[in-house]
Amino acid sequence: MEPFINIRALIIDMDGVLWHGDQAIPGLTDFFQTLRAQNLRFILATNNASLTPPQYVNKLAKMGVTVTENEILTSGMATALYLSQHEDPATTRVFVLGEAGASEPLRQCGFTLTGLYQLNSAKTPGEGADIVVCGKDQTLSWDKLATASLNIRAGAKFIGTNADTTLPTEYGITHGNGAILAALQAATGVSPTIIGKPEPIIYQQAMALLGTDPAETVAIGDRLETDILGAVRTGIRSLMVLTGVSTQADLETSDYGPTWVMADIRAVTEALKTLAA
DSSP: OOOSOOOOEEEEOOBTTTEETTEEOTTHHHHHHHHHHTTOEEEEEESOOSSOHHHHHHHHHHTTOOOOGGGEEEHHHHHHHHHHHHSOGGGOEEEEESOHHHHHHHHHTTOEEEOOOOTTSSSOOOOOOSEEEEOOOTTOOHHHHHHHHHHHHTTOEEEESOOOSEEEETTEEEEOHHHHHHHHHHHHSOOOEEOSTTSSHHHHHHHHHHTOOGGGEEEEESOIIIIIHHHHHHTOEEEEESSSSOOHHHHHTOSSOOSEEESSHHHHHHHHHGGGO
């Protein structure tokens, strides 16, 4: 196993690493206390686009952890930044199938957001969109799926904040945004462009925020096909914890893997403490 050395910054996933739903994983507060004590810079980079940075700050505060909004990067934020670099926000209309974590970053970048089509009225459906952005949505409805499908079929670009097919919660593993993307792809025949992990985009944005290079940056995650594969594609080292989706058995059948595997963030904390030794 590669030595646990030359680590200046961490890009840390949240669901399955720090918590399950609203339940903190044991060792959470000690983990963050160790990060601060070691002066390790970090970005909490999640594929979950449902919440805004202030909502994540509040969620962590309820678990006894203090972070700033500048230490959070969601796939919703990464999507807005990516689109603002490739489209003109002043002239581009976007329909968002998702929650505030997907819509607010786009609004802050200056995009015009379109609403649901009024499909059950005698009026015309509504103004179309140039782009459809789909993120995790606990308020998913037939009208939202229909509006997204009709826009994509009319030629709108199809963007997925992330493609995780499952989501670890305190109740068990349920469907993730990838399942919604699959429904839209089945309805339209169009494949989405994915911004979140395992694409390198969000990791590259995180390193730009951290001001670090790949050789001194480590990604921590729980999912082989997103967190770890994304790190491999970005050219950075990675650490997988076994408290989320992927298991030790998954590693044995995968043709790629993390640099390190640890049981949970308590084990990660103990390893980080050796950096100062």
